[in-house]
Amino acid sequence: MNLERVQARLQLIDKLLNCKSGEENHVLNDNWELVEPELLQTMAWVVEFGAGNGRTNKANFLRNLLLQLGEYLGSSQQPQTIRKETVDTLLDIGIRWDETSQFTLALQVWQYTLTIYREIKDCQGEAHSLGCLGNAYYSLGQYKQAIEYWQQYLTIARETKDCQGEANSLNNLGLAYRYLGQYEGAIEYHKQSLTIARKIKYHQGEANSLNNLGIAYVFLGQYERAIEHCQQSLTIAKEIKDRPGESYGLGNLGIAYLSLGWYEGAIEYLQQSLTIAKEIKDRKGEANSVNELGIAYCYLGQYEEAIEYLQQSLAIKRKIKDHQGEATSLGNLGNAYFFLGQCRQAIEYHQQSLAIKREIKNRKGEAISLDSLGNAHRELGQTKEAIEAFQASLTIATPETMPDTCTLAGRNLGNIHFSLGNWELAITGYEPAIEAIELTRNSSLTDDRRKQILKDNLSAYAQIVQCYINLGQYEKALEYAERSRSRFLADLFHNKYLYSKGDIPPQVQEYLDLQQQIDSLRFNSPSNGMMGESSSTSTSTEAKLEKIRQLGATKQQIWENIRRENKELAARLQPTPLSFQQMQQLIPDRKTALINFYSAEEDTFIFILRHPDAVGEIPLTSLGTGEIPPTPLCKGGLETLGKGSLETWERSVACYTCEGEGIKNLQNWVKQTWLYSYTKIKFPKWFVITQLLNCKLEDIKTIETNDTAVLVILKDGSQETLNITPQEFLKQTSQKRDQLQKEWQNQMQPTLAELSQRLQLQELIDNHLQDIEELIIVPHLHLHQIPFAALPISPKVAENPETTAPVLQTAGKTRDYRNFDIDTSDTIPTTPINIDNNEYLSDRFRIRVVPSCQILDFCHQREPIETKTVGIVENATGDLHFTPEECRKLAQLYKVPPERHLKEKQATIANYLKLAQQVNILHSSHHASSDLSNALESGLRLSDGTLDLANLYIQSFPQLSEVFLSCCETNFTVSEITDDVLTLAGGFLTAGARSVVSTLWSVQDNSTAEFCQLYYQFRNQGETSPEALRKAQFELRKIPRFNHPYYWAAFVSQGER
Structure with missing residues (x-):
């Protein structure tokens, strides 16, 4: 290094900082021999270390001048060598700004380097700029933009056969998809990166991929696999003596153990990670380790210890000017105080975290902080402030850009308004949350993950359905009720529907072909459908799942490419929920009604949908009161909002609420009295064993029978050999099956009679179905198994059904896979339960039953x-x-x-x-x-x-x-x-x-x-x-x-x- 030259550059910078405004060009002209790429690096150093501490204006001035000189030195007027040296210098300056959380500046300089590298046809520099731009957008929480740049980086890396760059870009793509909540997609990218890293013996890249796979598996709840991958990463880091990597791997193991609830083991790994970080003077790693220790103690409920560690992390982050990390530590401190019940302190820390995130333009972090502030304000009863925070979070976190945060903020906003009875405002939270849920579900690669996403968020659908019902907007309530059901089947139907269409664009054909391959694997059948070959052609379950993930990732990428070019076409590749008008089109005539059941936690709603031509023909006297109900929410009865004339009903949909007959009461009752009673018939030998061994069903693990003995293996690991022969066991099993069959048949009519009363069937018919001849019934949950045809319209259940219920014995053989016989050829059922006029629902109506309106x-x-x-x-x-x-x-x-x-x-x-x-x-x-x-x-x-x-x-x-x-x-x-x-x-x-x-x-x-x-x-x-x-x-x-x-x-x- 030429110290005299460095000194001269510093003197020039000092002159520029202290000259009068407008004299800068004169100063530069007088020292033109120093205007070179190295001057830019010196200026950046002065900005960071010499122009701080109250000299913000001078720092900003010097930073702007640096960028202007960079543009000049990199312009086409300069020789190729000067342009290359300048752009390389600017690239390094951007990296330093990124490390100090100056993401906007880093973006600005990297956009310029990308342009210059492309002009001078430097592919390697272009790839590096693209990768850096992706990093900056990732740090800002703008993951879609990050993916765009990393995809471009990946393309160049593959074209130039830069295998290490390819591995790195794939790894980065995995990180972005993870933050978008697309965990299977993330895993697929990390696995591709891992394959390349291993092939070229890029050990650090291999360790990074394994670590990232571990964290992705944590998010999927596959903790054992997470630990396995983190352990492999740690082993590699030790072998190549990568101490920072070793510290990082130990920290990730700690995170995996935290997720499993193994807090002591987690703390041990995190302490080891911290020790290494201190030994190698990795201050950022040290701060991360104590931050994670703070989180661990939060999980343990030891909030004071947690706060102590988090304060240590905060101090280090501030000292090393890691503004992003500083904001994270402040947010975690806010969470710790929230869990401690000290919500005022929590708010203080979240506000500090929010201020930094806004300053560095971390939009994702800003949305998370606002959501956390909302939770703290809500706990303090500061409803107005909580609502404002949730709304602000939701403004930033859109369904497409931040689906996970949008889901949280939207549900929180919806819930707080719901608790206040503000139905319309609650909808403004639930609607974007549901859109985010569905986007996340559609982008997931496996059936289990899609199902889990829906299962975790079903309450949002139930709440928005209730909101629309309370507002009397039954059309919208019905639409959302439909959106939550039978999505797996809807996906299958939709794919078949697309295949039936002609003139399929090539990209769409490729998409559908991949889906067909996925279906062949997921349903465990060869493509030709010959089941007899499946055992010889099937691979292991894990191998199939792996292949499904790979195909799913490719399919998802094709979809994203189509979406960039044609959003309308991409939308058609996913099943679109039906509108109310589309549901009406399913009703063939004025004599047909669609009856759609939907059970929320407390109540069951029955939507009655009629043909559009039938509107206005139903006298309001059929409601039983002769007038419009005064409120849109009439528990235990018909809910309508009439419009205009009192003489006619002007809505083509109504909603009947069965109060207190929701999932908790009605659905669980049906499950126990109807389904469980029937399914017992399938497992008679288990009930025989409970009697012989005096044990419970849940105690039994397996039953093994041979020619000489019956062996029962219990879940506690013990084994019991029955003291009867296999032949006697078979006989008792047959008798038990007959008994269970008769019990179920004999309770059928009392159960259906009670169900009819719970659903208020007589009132429903009297109020709404007087002129109807055909019903299209869409059941919900366990009601799918109910024979609606046999529901008595006006049952009178005896006071003591145990003595008056019919005793039925079945005649002949069933067409059952189990192929059992019940020989009662000359027996006839006793008198059935008392039903007025012996009238069933099928006596009054033709009945069709469908899983959902969309399937129909x-x-x-x-x-x-x-x-x-x-x-x-x-x-x-x-x-x-x-x-x-x-x-x-x-x-x-x-x-x-x-x-x-x-x-x-x-x-x-x-x-x-x-x-x-x-x-x-x-x-x-x-x-x-x-x-x-x-x-x-x-x-x-x-x-x-x-x-x-x-x-x-x-x-x-x-x-x-x-x-x-x-x-x-x-x-x-x-x-x-x-x-x-x-x-x-x-x-x-x-x-x-x-x-x-x-x-x-x-x-x-x-x-x-x-x-x-x-x-x-x-x-x-x-x-x-x-x-x-x-x-x-x-x-x-x-x-x-x-x-x-x-x-x-x-x-x-x-x-x-």
Whole structure:
């Protein structure tokens, strides 16, 4: 270094700082030999270390002059060598400004270096500038912009075969996607980076990728995998003697242990990280370690210790002028005081953090601080200030740019207004939150993650539905109720719908092809649908998940590329929630109503949607009061807001509230009394064991049976051998199954009668359905399993149902996968429960049941099929006695030739799928069953194996108009809180069928054969599917031994008429 030259430059800078305004050019001209790239570096040093401490104006002046001189020295007037030296110097200056949180200045200088590098065709410099710009936008919390620059950096790195740069850019992209809440996408980028780093033996890059993978897995809740990756990173750091990397790896291990709740282990790792940082004098690493220790002690509830560590972190960050870190430490101190209950101190720290974030223009951090301030003000009862803070946070955190923060701030704003009864203002919070939730869900790569996102945020949907109901805006309430349900099925239907369209742009075709590959993997079936090959072709579950993530990441990237070029086209690649007007279009005529159930935590809402032409025809006297209700929220009754004349009702939707009958009461009651009672039939041997061993169901882990003994393995690790033979155990199991079956059947009518009363069915009909002939029912949660056809309209439950409930014994064999027999051929049910006029809902209405309006809409959009080519699959396992006669009469009625009539061994999986491709009407009469542990393994039992739901989801039957599943449990499942109804009937609808008739439980062979013959008799007479179903049920009830709902109410019609 030429010290004299350095001294001369410092003297020049001093003259510039002390000359009169306007004399700067004279000073520079007098010292022109010093105007060189090195002068810029010296000026930057003076700005940082010599012009501070109250000399802000001079620092700003010198900084601006630096930028002007940089532009001059880098201009096209200068020699190539000077331009290159100048731009390299500016790049380094920008890095230093970035390190000191002067992100805006760094952006300004890097934008200039990018331009110059491109002009002088310096690809390496261009790539570095792009990478730095990405870093600056990342630090500012502007992740979309960061991704754009890092993607450009990645492109150049690949073109120039800069493998290390490629690995670094991929790693950076992973970080940005992580902060956008797209954790699977982040993992995919980190994995790509890891692969390259290992290939080129770039050990530090390998360690960085492993560390970042560990943190991404923490966010996904996969803590063991997080620890595994952090441990691998730590091992590499030790091997290459990378002490800062070792400290960083220990810190990340501490974070992973914190997330697992292993606080003592976390603190131990963080202390080790801190020790190394101090040894190597890594002040920033030291500050980060004590910051994380503070967080750990917060988790432990030891807030005073936490505050002590956080104060240490703050002091270091301030000393090293790490403004970003300073703001983070202040925010964490605010959180610690909040948890300590000292909200005033919390507000003070959050305000300091906010001020710094605003100064350095960290928009993401600003939004988070405002949300934290809102929480603290709310705890103090400072409602006005809390609302202002949440609103300010939401102004910054939009659904697209900061979906995670938008979700938090939006829900917080919505909740505080909801608690105050400000329904319209609550909506201003919930609406952007829900948009952010849906964007995050759509960008997630795995089904489990998408489901979890929806599950974590369902209360936002419930709250906004309640808000719109309270405002009397039932159209909007119904729209949001629909948006929260059956999203998994909607995704599947949408992909099939897109494939059915012609003239698909190449990028969209690539997108859809990737989705098809994903579906083939996720549903565990080869692409040709031949289930018999799946065991030999399947890979491990982890390998499949890994492949799904890779394909999903590629698909997501294609979507983002399409979105940049054509937002409208990109929007069509995701299923768009239906509008109220679109739902109305699903109602075919004025005599049909759509009944949509939605259960919130406390209440169940029943939306009644009518055809637009029916508006204005319903006298208000039908409400039972003769006048418009005075308030839009009438618990326990009909809610309407009339407009105009008192003589007519001018709304095409109403909402009926069943007060106190929400998830807590109604849905849980249905689950216990209906579903649990039925599902017990599937596990009789478990109940036998509880009696023999005097234990609880939850104590049993597995049951193993061989020729000589029955071994029970308990969850505590112990084993018990039953003191009865396997043959006796089998006998007792059969008896227990019969007992459980009878118990469920005998409680059916009392349960349905009580459900009718809970749903106020009589009042609902009297008030709103007097002129209606057909109902399209959209159940919610466990109501999907209820036979609405058998709901008594006006039941009178006996005071002591235990003594008056019917005692039913089933006649004949069920079409159940379990294939058990209950021989009661000469028994008849006793008198059913007392029902006025013995009138059921199906006596009054034709009924269709659909998972959601959106699923019905997909069915509705399919072209109608006029031809009636019929195919029959009969008795695939050869053990059903009444099925042959049922199918013989059907074949005779529709003149079905032998090649379209598969009998017993002919009914293989391959032949079944081939037949479904050839016919318009498919009658499937054989065994089937649902799998409650894994719905995708529910299946049709054919002669050479099981055609399961997973396989159906990847099939396409575009010419299939109608399917009758004359089998057991083809519409039975246990709905999750996300309301995804995964059934065999839904599988056929997804594959292309317009309508499906299916069953809600294990149906009996003899009665089912009779029912099918009646159904097709009415269909052949020109009746629609729901009308033929209703008439067949009515006629079957006339046969004394089949008049109990068990025999006729299991059948439901889904989809189109």
